[in-house]
Amino acid sequence: MxxxxxxxxxxxxxxxxxxxxxxxxxxxxxxxxxxxxxxxxxxxxxxxxxxxxxxxxxxxxxxxxxxxxxxxxxxxxxxxxxxxxxxxxxxxxxxxxxxxxxxxxxxxxxxxxxxxxxxxxxxxxxxxxxxxxxxxxxxxxxxxxxxxxxCLLALGAAVVVARRQASALSSPLEALALTSLAIADGDLTARAPRSTITEIDEVARAHNAMVTRLARLLERERHFTANASHQLRTPLTGMQLGLEAALADPDTDPRAALAEAAEQSRHLDRTIDEVLRLATTDASAPVPASAQPVGDLLEAAERRWHGVLAQDGRRLTMGWESAVGQLSVPGRTTDQILDILLDNAHRHGGGTVTLTLRDLGTALALDVADEGTAALDARMIFERGTGTGTGTGSGIGLALARELAEDAGARLGLTGLAPTRFTLLLPLDESA
Incomplete structure (x- = not known):
């Protein structure tokens, strides 16, 4: 050029x-x-x-x-x-x-x-x-x-000016080409720099917006596989253990085992829908989740996790006022976040797991605490791939829980280190 x-x-x-x-x-x-x-x-x-x-x-x-x-x-x-x-x-x-x-x-x-x-x-x-x-x-x-x-002097001056203008025009385009090559090589953080030429800046802004959107889409695709694997593993394991226990004990009522498996399968279906919703929803225009009474969600979580924790000799206790339990919250999202927090307490915590629901007037505070100690601070523990510091985690669950919370307009944070306590703030609308 x-x-x-x-x-x-x-x-x-x-x-x-x-x-x-x-x-x-x-x-x-x-x-x-x-x-x-x-x-x-x-x-x-x-x-x-x-x-x-x-x-x-x-x-x-x-x-x-x-x-x-x-x-x-x-x-x-x-x-x-x-x-x-x-x-x-x-x-x-x-x-x-x-x-x-x-x-x-x-x-x-x-x-x-x-x-x-x-x-x-x-x-x-x-x-x-x-x-x-x-x-x-x-x-x-x-x-x-x-x-x-x-004339020759003027032509020489024209050559100098033309070369400088050519450099001024081509340098931003060459930088844009280098940025495109870097992106093609896998560097999705590369962005085209700004120049002093309005038209080229418009192209650079459109290019950067396109790369940002593609990077977000690719990140969602990568996260979807990890999220689905993380969220489906625990319910599938629970269903498998329940069915195997029913088969191993001839005196066990098969209807109870089948009913539990049916409930687990319905929970799996809701989990798949929620993970798909998170993967396909645009962050700038989130899709509202269906509302359910928070008390029903807590009771369902207790049924899923009471036996899992009891197998390790640990207890699960819950506490909330009956009136508060009738308030509606984003159902599937809250259900998934509860599973992640309880699974985290099961894998990395210790002692009794306590689930407490508090009414803050304009929001509900849902505390999940255990008697263990968090190995990472509040700034690092929600980073994807960081893990909990024990060497046994993949660093997906808590990051996914925060993404689910933000997608539903809620907030999730680490509010206690010793003992470990996570708090989920769920906003309430005026009708609630």
Missing amino acids: RARVVRVALVAAAVALLLLAVPLAVAIRFTFFADEYGELERDATAAVVRVGPEFTSGDPVELPGRRGEARLGVYDTAARLRSGAGPAAGGDAVRRALAGGVAQEQPGGELVVAVPVSSGERVIGVIRASTLARSVWTRVLWGWAALLGL
Whole structure:
């Protein structure tokens, strides 16, 4: 692109200089020859005053001194040279001057001006002034050389300006191309820099917006697989263990095991829907989740996790007021966040797990606490891939829980380190 911009600029400058230089060259030639004719006429006019009426009777004439290569000659009415320098026969210019006017011609490489000499009202002779045309052409050529030098200087300046403009135009595009190559190589953090050219900045902004959206979509796609794997593993494991326990004990009522498996399958279905919703929802326009009484969600969570914790000799306790339990919250989202927090307490906590619901007026505070100690601070524990510091976590669950909460307009934070306590703030609408 640089070479093309320079080439276009040079062609435009060359055309402009050509359109300017040709008329100037013609004007230089015309001006120099016109000036020389004017000088010759002045020389001839100055010599006219030296010719008196006695010239017709044969008296000699004293002509003024010569100017450079100019020559002066006096001719009679028969166009014959009587004094000075010049051809013996005056030629066409002298004959035209004898008719009573100033005559000019350029015969045989000379410039000639003939001025009539009058006495009374009668022409008695002609002053012929001449010079070599090559001296004028020399000045003309020097003028053309100066004009050519100025044109070359202007063309050189045009080259410098064109190269700078080409660099100014192509540098942002080259940077944009490098950014695109970096993105093609997998660096989705690369962004096109701003320049001083409005049109290129518009392209860069559109490019950056496109890359940002693509990066967000790719991140959602990558997270979807990890989220689905994380959220489906625990319910599937619980369903499998329940069915295996029912098969191993012949005295167990199969209807109870099937009912529990059916409930687990419904929970799996809700989990899949929630993970898909999170993966496909635009963050700028979240889809509202269906509302359910918070007490029903807590009781369902207790049924799912009471046995899991009891197998490890741990207890699950819950506490809330009955009136508070009737308030509605985003059902599936809260259900998933509860599963993540209880699973985190099961895997990385210790002792009794306590679930408490508090009414804050405009929001509900849902606390999930255990008797363990958080190994990471509140700023790091929700980073995806960070884990809980025990070496057994994948660092997906808490990050997913915070994403689910933010998508539903809620807030999730670590509010206690020893013992560990997570608090989920669920906003309530005015009707609630």
